[in-house]
Amino acid sequence: MLYQLNVVQPIRYSSNCTMPDNSSIDLSRSVLYSGPVDPAQWLGLHKTEGKLLDYLRYNLMMLALLAFEVTVYRHQELYRLRRNKVPPPTRTLFHDITRRHLDDNVLSCVKYFLNYFFYKFGLETCFLLAVNVIGQRMDLFAVSHAFGLITVLSRRSRKCIASVWPKYCYFLSGLLFFQYLLCIGFPPAACKDYPWRPPSSNMDSNVVKWLFLPDHLMPPNPLFLLYDFLLLLGASLQLQVFEEELQSSVQILAGDNSELEGDDGQIFDLIRRLRLNTVPDFMLCRSYLDMMKVIIFSYMFWFVLTIIFITGTTRISIFCMGYLVACFYFLLVGGELLLKPVKSILVYWDCLIGYNVFVITMKNILSILACGFIKSVVLNHCWLIQLFSLACTIKGYTKRTGDHLGQRLFLFPVAAEEGLQESLLPVCGPGPAKYSTLGLQVHSHNTRV
Numbered sequence: 001m002l003y004q005l006n007v008v009q010p011i012r013y014s015s016n017c018t019m020p021d022n023s024s025i026d027l028s029r030s031v032l033y034s035g036p037v038d039p040a041q042w043l044g045l046h047k048t049e050g051k052l053l054d055y056l057r058y059n060l061m062m063l064a065l066l067a068f069e070v071t072v073y074r075h076q077e078l079y080r081l082r083r084n085k086v087p088p089p090t091r092t093l094f095h096d097i098t099r100r101h102l103d104d105n106v107l108s109c110v111k112y113f114l115n116y117f118f119y120k121f122g123l124e125t126c127f128l129l130a131v132n133v134i135g136q137r138m139d140l141f142a143v144s145h146a147f148g149l150i151t152v153l154s155r156r157s158r159k160c161i162a163s164v165w166p167k168y169c170y171f172l173s174g175l176l177f178f179q180y181l182l183c184i185g186f187p188p189a190a191c192k193d194y195p196w197r198p199p200s201s202n203m204d205s206n207v208v209k210w211l212f213l214p215d216h217l218m219p220p221n222p223l224f225l226l227y228d229f230l231l232l233l234g235a236s237l238q239l240q241v242f243e244e245e246l247q248s249s250v251q252i253l254a255g256d257n258s259e260l261e262g263d264d265g266q267i268f269d270l271i272r273r274l275r276l277n278t279v280p281d282f283m284l285c286r287s288y289l290d291m292m293k294v295i296i297f298s299y300m301f302w303f304v305l306t307i308i309f310i311t312g313t314t315r316i317s318i319f320c321m322g323y324l325v326a327c328f329y330f331l332l333v334g335g336e337l338l339l340k341p342v343k344s345i346l347v348y349w350d351c352l353i354g355y356n357v358f359v360i361t362m363k364n365i366l367s368i369l370a371c372g373f374i375k376s377v378v379l380n381h382c383w384l385i386q387l388f389s390l391a392c393t394i395k396g397y398t399k400r401t402g403d404h405l406g407q408r409l410f411l412f413p414v415a416a417e418e419g420l421q422e423s424l425l426p427v428c429g430p431g432p433a434k435y436s437t438l439g440l441q442v443h444s445h446n447t448r449v
Contacts, residue, residue: 090244099112103280106288139210150357165238172232183222185214185219197215317389
């Protein structure tokens with residue numbers, strides 16, 4: 001607020017950045033300034049022409065939320081002290097719903113999962129958030145997230161994942177902080193361009209964007225930090241779940257998250273064999289809840305195979321062939337796979353999950369080729385393009401006017417800009433081409449895709 005005083009005149013300490021008189025510099029790819037640059041803007045200070053309240057609304061909103069949170073917790077604490085009540089071991093919406101009420105009816109089941117959904121499926125939710133970060137970013141940091149996901153999944157068991165999860169949270173925190181520094185960048189008032197910009201470098205703008213480097217001409221997209229924050233939030237909550245699931249009081253209310261351990265042909269430990277199963281037999285379908293369980297536990301296997309088949313037939317590439325092979329193998333085995341020991345089933349499923357993560361990582365790494373960063377490698381290599389089904393699906397990348405990946409290339413259109421005739425037949429190789437099949441003629445004039 002002190003910066004809004006009239007005695008503060010930014011024009012007095014602003015810097016005037018002028019371009020050097022050099023005709024060899026590409027002005028369209030260099031730092032361009034129009035007028036003086038205020039160094040205080042880099043610190044987040046701006047002179048407001050309107051009301052000061054508009055400038056401080058986000059700070060006031062954050063302060064109001066924190067005050068509301070403190071008020072609620074203080075009232076709850078005072079309420080329990082007056083009535084000599086102990087705070088519940090878990091923060092839930094319905095305190096009278098526990099694991100014993102899960103199999104009563106549909107309403108109790110919904111209430112239970114409103115209480116303990118993240119407790120039961122928080123780890124899977126974090127994996128989905130990690131894949132969402134990779135799919136939204138498709139850059140160098142997405143590759144880092146992919147390798148982090150591979151490291152966690154390689155632990156396999158929940159107990160081993162819990163042991164490495166704090167390090168994963170530290171990794172996400174450091175990565176988010178580093179990206180925040182990259183988004184801030186170097187103060188523009190210093191009138192210094194980055195070394196990956198002309199005249200010192202001829203690095204392409206797409207490469208700068210893929211590397212998520214700070215840049216005055218094309219600054220990094222700060223929206224990506226939101227996806228990383230959501231992943232860090234889920235990972236932090238899951239870290240708390242790993243700590244709470246070891247407490248006996250939480251296990252009584254929410255249930256046990258421990259896994260069955262044992263090899264093929266071996267009997268589980270004595271404690272687990274003596275533990276009675278109180279879950280009713282849902283195969284009798286005596287309620288709507290039983291019908292839902294039958295659908296989930298009896299037909300989810302075939303639903304997953306359907307998703308695998310759709311994934312394998314969406315595009316034609318070497319990666320999709322792996323999905324088709326896996327799908328046809330599981331279809332060949334059929335329901336007999338579910339009758340095998342648990343460890344054997346998990347081995348098959350681990351291979352499928354591992355291949356899925358491998359494809360996600362490779363598609364991310366190959367995106368640097370798909371967006372035409374390395375033209376000397378992929379130029380006139382149509383077989384390489386079609387083999388891996390390379391397509392630049394990342395928004396915001398600059399398209400060149402010359403030959404680049406995606407030109408004279410058959411791929412199912414990503415942006416649906418091509419017509420039906422242009423997407424049915426492959427067009428590879430330089431120069432005009434003409435194809436005639438089944439009475440359908442396609443002409444290609446080497447236009448930009």
